[in-house]
Amino acid sequence: MxxxxxxxxxxxxxxxxxxxxxxxxxxxxxxxxxxxxxxxxxxxxxxxxxxxxxxxxxxxxxxxxxxxxxxxxxxxxxxxxxxxxxxxxxxxxxxxxxxxxxxxxxxxxxxxxxxxxxxxxxxxxxxxxxxxxxxxxxxxxxxxxxxxxxxxxxxxxxxxxIHQRFGVEQARLIDFWAMAGDKTNDIPGIKGVGTKTAQDVIAKHADITLAANDESLSPGTRKKLASGMEDYIISKNLVSLRTDINLGFSLKQLRLN
CATH class of the missing domain: 3.40.50.1010 (5'-nuclease)
Structure with missing residues (x-):
């Protein structure tokens, strides 16, 4: 094709x-x-x-x-x-x-x-x-x-x-939505973590699961990250699109006549 x-x-x-x-x-x-x-x-x-x-x-x-x-x-x-x-x-x-x-x-x-x-x-x-x-x-x-x-x-x-709209690089969008949540789809994110906090944590950490141990973050933020990690993982799965769906047809079948 x-x-x-x-x-x-x-x-x-x-x-x-x-x-x-x-x-x-x-x-x-x-x-x-x-x-x-x-x-x-x-x-x-x-x-x-x-x-x-x-x-x-x-x-x-x-x-x-x-x-x-x-x-x-x-x-x-x-x-x-x-x-x-x-x-x-x-x-x-x-x-x-x-x-x-x-x-x-x-x-x-x-x-x-x-x-x-x-x-x-x-x-x-x-x-x-x-x-x-x-x-x-x-x-x-x-x-x-x-x-x-x-x-x-x-x-x-x-x-x-993308950066102007969300304040993060494209590669970190999934982490951003998983932390801050998405009200339009009822995706929870981490309770108490809003847009600004999510942006700050992402700027400092490539792996969000390790961020709760970062003493440069406020005690309140570390506590939210630690207690909300399960919701973060759930949210990350929800906002990640699958690319392995069994389609049942080939791309060739989509050719325009």
């Missing part, structure tokens, strides 16, 4: 477009869904041109990934998908397929893990891919072969934007 692979985080794209359309909707739900499907299809067509993709796939989420079994509170406070949208997902899938893009909806796996697996398979073979999502969880995967594109801001994300 050669070329450029376009990887679309389908629900991320759809929900953002749906949120705008539903707020502006002055007609029936049926008409709103028709309009929204057309906008999603148009977005996919634009993305094909922007990335000059030769291969493409739009990935949906499965029902319950391993994370829900590993940590019961995972995404527990997140609002459920609007019923109108949930009942219309088949229409969105069809709209995407009409653009020539393959649609994949796993039974259980999250789209993030599927996309990360595909991107890393490409990179391993020195082939390029572009992930389209506003989800920050893809940022640790950014490298010479994997790009991340924000469709709504119309920009590719880079290492400078």
């Amino acid at each position: 050669s070329g450029q692979l376009l990887l679309i985080d389908a629900l991320n794209l759809i929900r953002r477009i749906y949120a705008v359309d539903s707020n502006q909707n002055k007609g029936s739900d049926e008409q709103m869904i028709i309009t929204c499907c057309a906008r999603v299809a148009h977005a996919c067509e634009k993305l094909l041109k922007i990335t000059q993709a030769t291969h493409a796939i739009a990935v949906f989420d499965g029902d319950k990934s391993w994370r829900y079994h590993y940590y019961k509170q995972y995404k527990s406070s997140r609002a459920p998908m609007p019923e109108t949208l949930r009942n219309s997902l088949a229409k969105f899938k069809h709209a995407i397929e009409q653009t020539g893009i393959i649609v994949f909806a796993p039974v259980n796996d999250e789209a993030d893990d599927i996309i990360a697996t595909l991107a890393h398979k490409m990179a391993k073979n020195q082939l390029h891919s572009t992930i389209v999502s506003t989800d920050k969880g893809f940022l640790p995967s950014l490298n010479n072969y994997i790009s991340v594109y924000d469709y709504f801001k119309k920009e590719y994300l880079d290492l400078n934007s």
Whole structure:
């Protein structure tokens, strides 16, 4: 295989477009869904041109990934998908397929893990891919072969934007989120450790599990690190994307006609 692979985080794209359309909707739900499907299809067509993709796939989420079994509170406070949208997902899938893009909806796996697996398979073979999502969880995967594109801001994300946003280097993002937590996904982090403390500890330590013994840190910080190490490890596992999912299809099957 050669070329450029376009990887679309389908629900991320759809929900953002749906949120705008539903707020502006002055007609029936049926008409709103028709309009929204057309906008999603148009977005996919634009993305094909922007990335000059030769291969493409739009990935949906499965029902319950391993994370829900590993940590019961995972995404527990997140609002459920609007019923109108949930009942219309088949229409969105069809709209995407009409653009020539393959649609994949796993039974259980999250789209993030599927996309990360595909991107890393490409990179391993020195082939390029572009992930389209506003989800920050893809940022640790950014490298010479994997790009991340924000469709709504119309920009590719880079290492400078990561440091400006989080105050740590890309290589330390997983440690940063595992320490400070992630409220949007109900990932706990270390209790009492916020953004600033996480940044300070990361700046001093390559291995966070050893930081509790660092006497240059305040007694309060050392105590939090010592008592919160189990939550740190749980959180680190939750925020780390898997790259070893058994896909059941080959990259060659994603070629655009």
